[in-house]
Amino acid sequence: MVTAELLAGLAAVLDWQVLAFLGAGVCLGAVFGALPGLTATMGVAVLTPLTFWVSPEQGLAMLLGIYCGAIPAGGIPAILINVPGTPASIATSWDGYALTRKGKAGLALGINALASAAGQLTSIAFLAFLAFPIASFALRFGPAEYFGLALLGISLMAGVSGDRVLQGMLAGSLGLALALVGLDPMTAYPRYTFGLSEFLDGISFVPVMIGLFGLGEVLSQVSERRARAKAARIEIGRVVPKAADAKSLLGSTLSGAGVGTMVGAIPAAGGDIGSVIAWEQARRTSKDKGQFGKGSLRGLAASCSACNAAIGGAMTTMLTLGIPGDAVSAILIGALLIHGIQPGPLLFANNQAFVFSIVFLLVFACLMIMAVGLLGARPLAKVLSVPPPLLWAGIIVFGTVGSYALNNAVADVWAMYAAGLVGFVFRRARIPLGPLVLGLILGPMMESNLRRALILSGGDWLALVARPIVAVFLAAAVLSIAWPWIRSRRSASRSNLGPPSSA
Amino acid sequence: MRAGRSVGVLSAGILLAACSAPQGPYPAREIKLIVQAAPGGTSDTVSRVMASLAESRLGVPIVCENRPGASGALAFSFVARRSPDGYTIGHAPVEIAIVRSLGYADIGPSDVSLICLVSKTAPALVVQADAPWLTFEEFITEAKGGSGGVVMANSGIGSIWHFNILLMEQGTGARFTHLPYGGSTPALVSVIGGHSDGAVAGVGEVVSHVQSGTLRALAVFDAERSSVLPDVPTTHELGYPIGTPAWSGFFGPAGIDEERVAQLADAFEVAFGSPEWAKLCRERGMQPLFLGREDFESFALQQQQFFEEQVPKLVRLGAP
Numbered sequence: 005m006v007t008a009e010l011l012a013g014l015a016a017v018l019d020w021q022v023l024a025f026l027g028a029g030v031c032l033g034a035v036f037g038a039l040p041g042l043t044a045t046m047g048v049a050v051l052t053p054l055t056f057w058v059s060p061e062q063g064l065a066m067l068l069g070i071y072c073g074a075i076p077a078g079g080i081p082a083i084l085i086n087v088p089g090t091p092a093s094i095a096t097s098w099d100g101y102a103l104t105r106k107g108k109a110g111l112a113l114g115i116n117a118l119a120s121a122a123g124q125l126t127s128i129a130f131l132a133f134l135a136f137p138i139a140s141f142a143l144r145f146g147p148a149e150y151f152g153l154a155l156l157g158i159s160l161m162a163g164v165s166g167d168r169v170l171q172g173m174l175a176g177s178l179g180l181a182l183a184l185v186g187l188d189p190m191t192a193y194p195r196y197t198f199g200l201s202e203f204l205d206g207i208s209f210v211p212v213m214i215g216l217f218g219l220g221e222v223l224s225q226v227s228e229r230r231a232r233a234k235a236a237r238i239e240i241g242r243v244v245p246k247a248a249d250a251k252s253l254l255g256s257t258l259s260g261a262g263v264g265t266m267v268g269a270i271p272a273a274g275g276d277i278g279s280v281i282a283w284e285q286a287r288r289t290s291k292d293k294g295q296f297g298k299g300s301l302r303g304l305a306a307s308c309s310a311c312n313a314a315i316g317g318a319m320t321t322m323l324t325l326g327i328p329g330d331a332v333s334a335i336l337i338g339a340l341l342i343h344g345i346q347p348g349p350l351l352f353a354n355n356q357a358f359v360f361s362i363v364f365l366l367v368f369a370c371l372m373i374m375a376v377g378l379l380g381a382r383p384l385a386k387v388l389s390v391p392p393p394l395l396w397a398g399i400i401v402f403g404t405v406g407s408y409a410l411n412n413a414v415a416d417v418w419a420m421y422a423a424g425l426v427g428f429v430f431r432r433a434r435i436p437l438g439p440l441v442l443g444l445i446l447g448p449m450m451e452s453n454l455r456r457a458l459i460l461s462g463g464d465w466l467a468l469v470a471r472p473i474v475a476v477f478l479a480a481a482v483l484s485i486a487w488p489w490i491r492s493r494r495s496a497s498r499s500n501l502g503p504p505s506s507a
Numbered sequence: 508m509r510a511g512r513s514v515g516v517l518s519a520g521i522l523l524a525a526c527s528a529p530q531g532p533y534p535a536r537e538i539k540l541i542v543q544a545a546p547g548g549t550s551d552t553v554s555r556v557m558a559s560l561a562e563s564r565l566g567v568p569i570v571c572e573n574r575p576g577a578s579g580a581l582a583f584s585f586v587a588r589r590s591p592d593g594y595t596i597g598h599a600p601v602e603i604a605i606v607r608s609l610g611y612a613d614i615g616p617s618d619v620s621l622i623c624l625v626s627k628t629a630p631a632l633v634v635q636a637d638a639p640w641l642t643f644e645e646f647i648t649e650a651k652g653g654s655g656g657v658v659m660a661n662s663g664i665g666s667i668w669h670f671n672i673l674l675m676e677q678g679t680g681a682r683f684t685h686l687p688y689g690g691s692t693p694a695l696v697s698v699i700g701g702h703s704d705g706a707v708a709g710v711g712e713v714v715s716h717v718q719s720g721t722l723r724a725l726a727v728f729d730a731e732r733s734s735v736l737p738d739v740p741t742t743h744e745l746g747y748p749i750g751t752p753a754w755s756g757f758f759g760p761a762g763i764d765e766e767r768v769a770q771l772a773d774a775f776e777v778a779f780g781s782p783e784w785a786k787l788c789r790e791r792g793m794q795p796l797f798l799g800r801e802d803f804e805s806f807a808l809q810q811q812q813f814f815e816e817q818v819p820k821l822v823r824l825g826a827p
Contacts, residue, residue, distance in 0.1 A: 049546030146702035147686075190687050192609070192664035201584065201612050204577035271696050326719050327696050334692060338552065341715060341790055348719025411545075412574045413581070456686055460658065460702070 013360025025062040029069020030372045037074030040087045040214045041406015044074035045331040052339045060343035072369035076120035083112045087218035092275030095283040095307035102299035109385045114243035116308050117377025119257045123309030124370040126261035127316020132363050139324035142269040147456035148468045152477030154450035159481035160284045164438035166297050171435040179443020189452035202415035211407035211420035218403045220427020222396045240385045256286040256306040264310030268317025274330040275311035282310030533767050534567045541586050541597040543579030553755045554598045560778030578602045580612035591760040593767035599758040601667050604810040608818035609665045616807035620763040623772040624756035624798035628709040629729035630671040633722040643726040650681035659683040660694035660703040667753050668707045673821040678749035711792025735792040
């Protein structure tokens with residue numbers, strides 16, 4: 005029975021027109037993903053109406069192609085110019101750009117393509133075999149669990165700050181403070197809006213990201229130009245990692261895929277959070293912690309893998325429950341409904357062939373974008389040989405246009421410029437930017453869900469901790485903040501007092 | 508890509524605006540339709556489908572542009588500030604009658620040229636599919652007995668579905684604990700996951716979950732039964748005449764030439780009669796309803812008055 009459905013699903017996909025639409029989607033997605041300001045969500049949303057006039061398989065192939073193409077492509081500008089193409093690729097920029105500065109841009113792009121594909125394929129395997137257990141786990145996420153997840157994410161601020169923990173915490177607090185701007189999530193009272201309607205929805209995250217990383221980097225390079233007058237020779241290096249390297253990356257890639265799938269399956273949590281958690285997890289379990297953020301291959305593999313695994317996670321929740329796992333799958337549900345397909349538990353029971361054809365479409369899309377990523381690595385890395393002034397101008401133009409295009413709002417362009425200045429000042433003062441971004445992304449999630457959880461528990465704080473998933477998250481958060489301190493105490497006691505008599 | 512295009516369109520628009528005389532055949536060039544919500548949602552789909560259907564009647568392209576934010580207040584104010592030449596119009600959802608009462612922007616139906624109304628969406632009360640309450644009455648009884656023990660997820664304070672929950676409290680004497688979310692989807696997910704007991708959202712938003720067996724609809728807040736949920740009783744037949752719908756229409760800046768408004772309304776009426784529109788309404792659980800300019804005006808002003816009266820009574824904005 006199942007094999008018949010499986011073959012029927014495969015047959016529906018193995019049609020040259022469907023594959024052509026898939027390929028077109030992947031290429032379009034790569035463009036949307038690689039241009040900062042244009043996101044996967046926007047690509048899928050804008051092209052959904054176009055799919056009304058083709059068959060459901062063709063339309064779906066195109067939309068899934070965009071989705072699968074955009075996320076790995078978002079890592080490309082993150083690696084080459086330190087500007088994440090989509091919010092999911094923030095963690096990719098930490099190690100990826102460091103590798104580029106070391107003349108290993110080719111290798112970074114190669115790992116991005118391979119680890120992204122590995123992450124996506126792993127998560128698709130989870131979708132094919134464990135869809136219902138994952139979905140029921142995702143449904144258990146109530147306000148208290150979201151609060152725990154957000155708090156865990158925020159506690160990673162210390163980890164992503166490298167050796168500048170105090171400054172990182174400062175930046176993180178600024179991010180949390182900025183996250184307070186806008187309508188109060190529980191009472192709809194305007195906070196810090198200065199009477200401007202533009203501030204009612206809070207500070208848009210994507211323009212801030214473009215400003216902090218893109219414009220901030222440009223300004224700091226301009227100001228350092230004199231010091232680095234003899235521009236470093238541009239090296240691309242090898243693209244495909246050596247067999248030994250690849251083997252050592254397998255562990256962090258797979259654990260990244262696991263984290264990414266689970267976080268992606270939870271509604272309203274996606275690749276951006278997943279990849280940061282995966283990066284920190286890889287760092288903590290690694291022997292060369294000092295390398296993370298300075299060009300660690302493992303850190304890069306974990307973050308690339310996780311942000312792509314979130315796709316399979318989000319699709320799992322969408323197909324099994326009819327609930328969007330992220331913004332893109334929300335739009336995909338609308339597109340499926342238009343074609344008369346109802347995602348939900350009944351889809352798995354009544355139309356298994358269709359589920360399998362989605363699985364195969366995802367697999368093919370994933371292989372296509374991997375090929376694009378590997379073949380495109382060298383030509384794309386040529387962007388580095390563009391004279392810096394031209395590259396800077398290009399980043400500023402694309403950043404400005406991209407910030408405006410997001411909501412067609414001039415306020416977002418100003419936010420991008422302001423964030424650019426902040427990014428520049430922070431770079432000069434050697435204050436890490438990662439925590440600021442974490443605070444800005446996770447602040448609203450933490451605040452609104454804490455307050456929802458307290459409404460549900462009648463103001464009882466202890467009731468939050470009594471839930472098992474929350475307790476695990478909170479324990480991990482405490483550990484992640486206390487760990488550097490515990491470790492330094494342990495090593496101090498060892499060096500001062502000799503071997504401790506008891507653990 | 509889109510941005511590049513809209514920049515091009517903008518500059519072309521400025522050039523044309525500078526050259527063309529105010530009197531002349533209308534429409535002579537592309538019309539811009541401002542959508543107050545992000546791409547992908549109901550407002551966006553309604554606008555894009557209507558735009559593509561009305562284009563052929565007008566003979567010029569209608570290009571949609573999304574300007575989300577502040578419950579639509581940003582888009583309403585943006586359109587209201589354009590020149591009233593009929594080349595910039597906007598999608599008018601029920602929020603255009605609410606944002607002033609909420610204090611988001613000083614704009615309402617009386618400050619713009621209304622064109623026509625094309626659809627209405629009734630609210631529906633849903634609970635988890637295996638919840639103990641099988642009827643509206645049972646749910647209300649539970650909510651009356653407990654002291655705020657029944658948790659209602661809403662799609663945000665001041666949203667149209669939140670008002671309907673408040674009207675339900677007012678009309679039935681039930682008392683709920685309100686759990687605000689940032690939209691209908693997370694509110695419904697919260698009910699499906701068993702984190703809250705019930706929610707009110709548009710019929711079109713709940714129908715897929717009801718059909719796939721994760722949610723149960725207890726009542727539709729309307730006078731007539733919904734065509735997509737025909738087995739679900741209405742509040743009116745249950746003896747509680749409560750509920751206020753969401754709707755979709757179109758508007759432009761105040762002072763558009765009456766003939767141009769009539770031309771636009773005519774094009775949208777032709778689009779309204781198409782099978783594509785009927786199909787979209789069926790899929791999205793919207794009730795197709797066409798009101799021409801005058802009828803839409805009196806309906807929208809009535810709605811504005813309703814919310815001006817109700818908002819201060821229902822929502823204590825900013826109160827802890």
